[in-house]
Amino acid sequence: MSTTTDATPSRNAVLDVEVPRGLKGVKVAETAIGNVRGQEGFFHYRQYDATELAKKRSLEDIWHLMHEGRLPDAAESAAYRERAGKLRVEAWKQVHQIVPGLMAGAELSEVDVMATLRALIAAVGAREAWKPWLDLSPEEIKDQCSRAVALTAVGVAAIYRTKHGHAMVEPDPSLPHATDYLRMVTGETPTPEKASALEKYLDLTVDHGFNASTFTARVVASTGADVSSAVVAAIGSLSGPLHGGAPSRALAMVDEIGSKENAEPFIRGIFERGERLMGFGHPVYTTMDPRSIMLGEIADGIGGDQVELARHVEQTCLDLLEELKPGRGLKTNVEFYAALVMRSAGIPDELFTPTFAVSRVIGWTANIREQVENDNRIFRPSAEYVGAEPPQDVPVI
Numbered sequence: 001m002s003t004t005t006d007a008t009p010s011r012n013a014v015l016d017v018e019v020p021r022g023l024k025g026v027k028v029a030e031t032a033i034g035n036v037r038g039q040e041g042f043f044h045y046r047q048y049d050a051t052e053l054a055k056k057r058s059l060e061d062i063w064h065l066m067h068e069g070r071l072p073d074a075a076e077s078a079a080y081r082e083r084a085g086k087l088r089v090e091a092w093k094q095v096h097q098i099v100p101g102l103m104a105g106a107e108l109s110e111v112d113v114m115a116t117l118r119a120l121i122a123a124v125g126a127r128e129a130w131k132p133w134l135d136l137s138p139e140e141i142k143d144q145c146s147r148a149v150a151l152t153a154v155g156v157a158a159i160y161r162t163k164h165g166h167a168m169v170e171p172d173p174s175l176p177h178a179t180d181y182l183r184m185v186t187g188e189t190p191t192p193e194k195a196s197a198l199e200k201y202l203d204l205t206v207d208h209g210f211n212a213s214t215f216t217a218r219v220v221a222s223t224g225a226d227v228s229s230a231v232v233a234a235i236g237s238l239s240g241p242l243h244g245g246a247p248s249r250a251l252a253m254v255d256e257i258g259s260k261e262n263a264e265p266f267i268r269g270i271f272e273r274g275e276r277l278m279g280f281g282h283p284v285y286t287t288m289d290p291r292s293i294m295l296g297e298i299a300d301g302i303g304g305d306q307v308e309l310a311r312h313v314e315q316t317c318l319d320l321l322e323e324l325k326p327g328r329g330l331k332t333n334v335e336f337y338a339a340l341v342m343r344s345a346g347i348p349d350e351l352f353t354p355t356f357a358v359s360r361v362i363g364w365t366a367n368i369r370e371q372v373e374n375d376n377r378i379f380r381p382s383a384e385y386v387g388a389e390p391p392q393d394v395p396v397i
């Protein structure tokens with residue numbers, strides 16, 4: 001007979017545990033994929049500092065690390081890059097058929113790229129009848145996860161170009177994933193500087209602990225549902241302005257401020273209206289977000305008036321947060337410089353959040369695989385009921 005203690009409740013024990021709102025700080029799973037140490041301003045992919053990886057390795061190498069559990073050697077790295085190219089070519093076969101149909105009859109100027117991306121991944125899952133992962137082998141699950149990564153890059157570019165009346169651009173499997181994504185968006189092979197700036201942004205945003213979209217992907221996967229459902233749900237989660245939907249807003253604020261003199265009165269106005277500064281604050285970091293430090297350096301390398309203004313706006317925001325919200329540990333987050341780096345690399349503003357999805361889908365799918373391969377347990381928390389006292393008589397009419 002098995003015994004349990006308070007520390008190891010039986011599987012069916014009814015627990016009554018109060019946790020912070022939004023599950024802030026609550027450990028809900030074990031993971032070997034990576035983590036964030038908010039107070040130290042440090043995050044890692046598996047056993048490596050993510051910022052060091054971004055400086056030294058390619059996006060495909062990081063993809064390999066996240067999905068295969070270790071960094072590739074030189075031969076494996078070349079093979080993985082080739083594989084990524086083939087996956088994009090495979091994805092294209094679906095994307096160029098499905099995207100025009102999804103957008104036919106829509107008011108193109110109103111089309112939302114993230115919403116259409118959700119529809120695209122859902123359509124591929126539906127057309128190919130992706131089964132609940134419970135009915136699939138680990139190899140089949142891995143294959144679908146890899147395909148979701150390629151579909152996201154090829155899909156975002158195709159949706160954007162169709163929306164703006166441009167012909168969709170076919171993938172070039174000989175190029176690195178990041179470079180090819182940028183080429184499919186703009187229609188031109190980017191300069192090495194632009195490709196490198198974008199690749200570093202993508203490297204830095206592959207994974208970031210149990211953020212909302214990653215958790216969403218794992219919750220859906222925990223039910224046994226198919227991979228496309230988990231990815232579609234994660235895309236929806238990422239689209240929210242409090243998560244991935246903020247980068248264009250952060251840069252829009254800098255654009256609207258327009259000049260150094262206007263920064264302080266403009267930002268004070270935001271506080272007076274009780275609004276939040278986009279690109280500042282983070283649920284985990286109470287110190288500088290290491291991604292914003294590295295992206296700020298990349299932006300400095302690109303230089304120019306816009307970067308100078310952004311630096312000034314950032315400092316003014318930090319000074320006013322210190323003055324008006326002291327002790328909250330509100331610092332610059334990844335979104336602030338992410339937008340600047342993406343725009344400098346040639347990514348249009350409306351693709352800031354979809355481009356975040358292009359990298360984060362690598363993390364989502366690594367998490368989906370970990371969730372399903374390691375003693376999966378369905379997520380099933382409970383809520384405190386605060387409505388009218390039950391049971392009350394049901395009125396008869």
Ligand SMILES: CC(C)(COP(=O)(O)OP(=O)(O)OC[C@H]1O[C@@H](n2cnc3c(N)ncnc32)[C@H](O)[C@@H]1OP(=O)(O)O)[C@@H](O)C(=O)NCCC(=O)NCCS
Nearest residue numbers: 241242243246275276277278279280281282283328333335
């Ligand atoms: C990211 C975010 C949702 C994290 O929120 P959180 O850590 O849960 O913080 P809370 O919502 O509990 O806020 C704590 C306090 O800081 C303030 N605060 C948090 N972020 C703020 C911001 N960006 N601007 C101004 N004040 C902010 C809140 O008003 C609150 O103040 P109070 O103590 O006087 O009530 C939040 O900082 C935010 O909305 N930021 C802007 C959006 C953004 O950049 N998102 C991208 C995240 S990577």
